[in-house]
Amino acid sequence: MADVTLKKLSELLNLSISTVSRALKDHADVSEETRNRVKQLAAMVDYEPNTYAINLRTNHSREFGVIIPSIANDFYQSFISSLEEEARYNGYSLIILQSGDDPATEIENLRRCKQNRLAGIFVSITSRTNDLNPFMRLVEQDIPVIFFDIVPAFEACNKVCVDDAAAAVMAAETLIAQKKKNILAIFGKNQLSITRKRLQAFTETFNKYGSDAQLNSLHAGSTADTFTLLMDHLASPLKYDVVFCMSDEILIGVMKAIQTLGLRLPQDIGVLAISEGIIPTYYYPRITYIETSGFKLAKMAFSRMLACIAGSSYVQELKSEPVLVAGGSL
Amino acid sequence: MADVTLKKLSELLNLSISTVSRALKDHADVSEETRNRVKQLAAMVDYEPNTYAINLRTNHSREFGVIIPSIANDFYQSFISSLEEEARYNGYSLIILQSGDDPATEIENLRRCKQNRLAGIFVSITSRTNDLNPFMRLVEQDIPVIFFDIVPAFEACNKVCVDDAAAAVMAAETLIAQKKKNILAIFGKNQLSITRKRLQAFTETFNKYGSDAQLNSLHAGSTADTFTLLMDHLASPLKYDVVFCMSDEILIGVMKAIQTLGLRLPQDIGVLAISEGIIPTYYYPRITYIETSGFKLAKMAFSRMLACIAGSSYVQELKSEPVLVAGGSL
């Protein structure tokens, strides 16, 4: 029952191994009749090609590596979910490796990818990664590397990421269009590049439109930070008509405060967020947000990967366009 | 630069391939001196064994398959995160395959695992899976299969899952200890086995303790269902002093209603849930919940897998004990 190989098939059919192999892949060098005989028997005995042998012979596999800081994150969750679908549809599999935001583990994961001779690697670097050489060395060995989400700032490499500036611009424009006049905007840690990009684009947009809105931009390092900050700033008398949240983490803190204070959306105050799209559905009414979902990003990353495998050698930097998803919080 | 093999090493060292191979794995048949020479050169030229060849030769790989309905789920997220850590620590990798709650895709994924000759498979079956034979066939081919979370009801197989009954009992006991008298309990779809187990254990516990609490148990199919149901049942005059939520999905709907109605935790009403542990932290105060986290489950599943690979042939059914995590909602 166990392992049926090309050899066994060839013996049963009085053919050579080569002919059986070619027949199974519809090679023109074998007659239609023989092809059918072979395929029929193969189906009957449930022949399955030995992937180990194929990999060795062809010197490549149909597996991609995915290196991320942690899978426990809404963004990576949607990204991987979408990427896996694409991969499966194209006959590839995904190997997941978490770096736990530790550069050393990241290097170790990279080594494993190389050792397993994966067909390509998708990687979202840790916040503390500063040596990109190990990644570049893979590229030199013809293993395509696609950076996504958190990508190196300067290096010439394939990058696929959210258009942070565009998302922030869209947020600002939405608030301006809604004629909000007293805006409390909460951003993440100042040293993160994502924070700087979003903050800059956000404020610049208000200037560009010559808006007369009062804009108060604050930073919060975590959900808990945001909560205490907001409990203070949203205390009555209420000075704001809307709160803008740069990320899901912040949105959660803001909503905790709003609930605790008994404020109601959208009558008492409006809320607009930049979000992966999961958290906003947890509230009633649903939060209006600018989507930076991993789904689209994954499809872009995957098609870029296929292009690389097909031989595209130049590098490319792709950005996914944000989309406004209307809820009832504005 | 590219591919350095045993052959190249052997030529550089004037040794045979076999000796080099053995030296690298500290085989006793090669002298200490030679071993060191070999290892030194190998390190210098950055030799990396060809995994394809090793797999073919040894006829097994260090990769596990993980088949789940969808990765976009808090439970699977924590499960996989934890499982990947364990695997990596033990030199294994994880291949993720989503079935999209479609039995046909599930079979296809299973076929791919078999074809890729993975070392073992972790699987959480879809809600519509009823033919377990394809899985059993893998077991016969000496590929261990560990079912987790959603497991087959009757078949003799390795199962690792949450102790649904124990979690429900703990929930009931908590409510009784808190002397709650008017309980609104929301459960999921009645046809799901998880619902039946939790509902039964929950109500039986109240009977067992001879509680005089008023218990109203309702079913809701989704978050939206729960919301509309609760908007009705929690309308004033408020008849309940606590709401019990069987799952995260239900908790979200309940909280939406509570927020919309402007009820405050825990003064106006209490909330207790059975949860994966993420959602309860999204609210203020944090929701008190019975944890059924995937972390512990993953560790149990992995060690069971290792036992299977080591030759343990009997099947085992493991349950993870739930834990009460106190928040401020009771």
Place this chain on the structure above:
DNA sequence: AACATTTCCGCAAACGTTTGCGGAAACATT
């Protein structure tokens, strides 16, 4: 000094595929 034992290493087969090449048979063209 003769023999037995240990130490160390190489030969070669095997794992299951893919594929370049060559060749026999069948067919088509003069």
Place this chain on the structure above:
DNA sequence: AATGTTTCCGCAAACGTTTGCGGAAATGTT
């Protein structure tokens, strides 16, 4: 009828590793 062309198939090498076996040299035992 002789030649060129096409159709169909098999031989054998190659991918890089592991490992049983055998054997030469070194060491130990009478």
